[in-house]
Amino acid sequence: MLAFLFAGLVSSSSSPLAQAQHSPIIDVHLHAYSAADWRGAVPPNPATGVPPPASAAEHMRQTFAAMDRYNIVAAIVSGPLDAVEEWRIAAPGRILASPLFGSPGADASGRPLPTLDRLRSLYRGGELAAMAEITAQYEGLSPSDLALEPYFALAEELDVPVGIHTGTSFPGTPYRGSPRFRVALGNPLLLEDLLVRHPKLRVFIMHGGEPWRRETLALMQMYEQVYMDVAVIDWIGGPGSRSRFHDFLREMFAAGLGKRIMFGTDQMRWPDAIGMAIDFVDSAEFLSPEQKQDIFHDNAARFLRRGSIEAKQ
Numbered sequence: 400m401l402a403f404l405f406a407g408l409v410s411s412s413s414s415p416l417a418q419a420q421h422s423p424i425i426d427v428h429l430h431a432y433s434a435a436d437w438r439g440a441v442p443p444n445p446a447t448g449v450p451p452p453a454s455a456a457e458h459m460r461q462t463f464a465a466m467d468r469y470n471i472v473a474a475i476v477s478g479p480l481d482a483v484e485e486w487r488i489a490a491p492g493r494i495l496a497s498p499l500f501g502s503p504g505a506d507a508s509g510r511p512l513p514t515l516d517r518l519r520s521l522y523r524g525g526e527l528a529a530m531a532e533i534t535a536q537y538e539g540l541s542p543s544d545l546a547l548e549p550y551f552a553l554a555e556e557l558d559v560p561v562g563i564h565t566g567t568s569f570p571g572t573p574y575r576g577s578p579r580f581r582v583a584l585g586n587p588l589l590l591e592d593l594l595v596r597h598p599k600l601r602v603f604i605m606h607g608g609e610p611w612r613r614e615t616l617a618l619m620q621m622y623e624q625v626y627m628d629v630a631v632i633d634w635i636g637g638p639g640s641r642s643r644f645h646d647f648l649r650e651m652f653a654a655g656l657g658k659r660i661m662f663g664t665d666q667m668r669w670p671d672a673i674g675m676a677i678d679f680v681d682s683a684e685f686l687s688p689e690q691k692q693d694i695f696h697d698n699a700a701r702f703l704r705r706g707s708i709e710a711k712q
Contacts, residue, residue, distance in 0.1 A: 421470045421677065422692060425699035427531065427562065428605060428630035428663030430499070431478035431486045432458060436508065444669035445569075446635045451668040459486060461670040466493075469677055472696075473705065475529045475562065479506065480513070484526065495528035495703070497562075502538040503546045515549055522557050530554050531562025532605060537572075539579030543592035551593060555600045560703060562628065563590065565615075566606040588614045594622050601702065603661060607632050607647060616654050626702050627656075629694070630663030634675035645683050657690055661699040 432455040441451045452458040466474065475495045476486050483496040498518075501507040513521065521527040530550060535542050542563045554561050565587045572580045587608040594602065603626040608615030619625050633644055651660055664676040680686075680694055 422695060424469060424471045424662060424677070424695045425703070426466075426471050426474040426664055426673070427603065427628050427661045427699050427703075428665045429462065429474045429476045430532075430665070430667055431455075431476050431482040432668070433479045433482040436479065436482075441668050444671055446640075446675065447669075447671060449669065449671045452670065455482065458668060458670065459489070462666060462673070463490065465666075465670050465673040466490075469673065471673075473699075473703075475531050475560075477529070477532045479508065479510065487526070497527060497529040497531050500530060500533040500535075500550065502535070502540065503549075507532075507534045507537065515553060518550075519553060519557065522553075522559055527559075529560050529562065531560060531603070532564055533561065534564045536564050536584040537568075537577045537580045539581060539584065541584055541589045543589055543596075548596075551597055551600060555597045558599075558601065558704075560601045560603065562603050562605050564606065565590075565604050565608045566610065566632075586611050586614055587618050590618065590625075591622075594618075594625065598624070600624075602626075603628055603702065605663070606630055606665070607651075607660075609647065612647070612650065616650075616656070619656055619659065620654065626659040626661055626698065627651075628661045628663035629680075630665035630676070633662075633679040634664065634672050641679055641682065644679050645685070648680075648683055649685060652686070652690065658693060658698055659702075660694050661702060662695050 434455050437455045443450045452461050473493055473495065475497055476483050477497040477499040480498055487494045487496045498512055499507040500512070501509065504512055506512055512518070518527070533542065535544065535547060540546065551561065564585070566585045567582050568580065587604050590602065590604070594600070601624065604615060605628050607627050607629050609632050615627065619627065632647065636643065651657065662680065664673045666672045680691060683691070
């Protein structure tokens with residue numbers, strides 16, 4: 400849901416690529432908000448200084464505009480159930496809706512989640528399509544904590560894709576509304592017991608597991624069903640963030656993981672992050688067009704088992 404730790408928040412001097420028609424993109428990591436979520440001061444984009452939209456409705460409008468501009472043909476969107484349902488209705492077939500899971504029985508904002516039977520009905524009926532993002536780390540829980548077991552068992556039963564927050568967050572997170580957050584709980588190796596219990600579960604590591612790069616490599620090389628997204632690490636950071644992200648991609652491709660890297664933005668409250676994230680991948684000149692297509696679209700299409708999504712629009 401939030402970013403991996405970075406040294407300094409500065410305005411970026413780069414601008415997103417302005418393309419008339421980008422090749423098709425699947426974004427596996429977007430967020431929706433209700434009007435209640437927008438109360439209080441919302442800071443500007445920490446990477447650019449661009450102010451956020453004035454309301455949740457404007458945030459949805461600007462995010463959809465960016466999806467149109469960059470040819471994002473499908474996206475996993477998590478948030479309050481009323482908000483993600485609004486997005487799904489506004490763009491049927493394009494939005495894969497998900498609750499923003501926090502602790503057992505509650506979403507990331509503390510609101511009650513539906514019962515397991517109701518969730519089963521929502522998934523079977525198509526109102527929900529993913530469990531992504533699961534933010535157990537913010538609740539002081541390992542992703543393998545048995546308290547979350549009923550949700551993962553349901554996801555495996557229904558073959559629902561699961562995305563789990565890994566890595567870290569903004570500096571001072573435990574002092575700013577998430578007192579149970581612990582950095583250590585973002586280590587991707589903590590997924591191992593979950594993966595052993597549920598070998599058929601479709602899991603992707605959010606935020607590429609950063610800064611636990613060696614651990615991410617070890618986990619993904621052992622458990623070949625695991626994918627990752629590169630959300631946040633593909634747009635945020637201080638000086639040198641683009642080159643650090645490119646170094647990350649080089650290492651993942653060198654380790655043979657190029658077919659399991661999926662594009663994501665985690666735009667949070669700042670839709671301008673979407674273009675920046677696309678630019679960070681497009682500017683990786685060491686990647687072939689085919690490798691970029693894998694990241695932007697084909698890996699996610701395979702993981703989500705949706706085939707050629709853009710042909711269905």
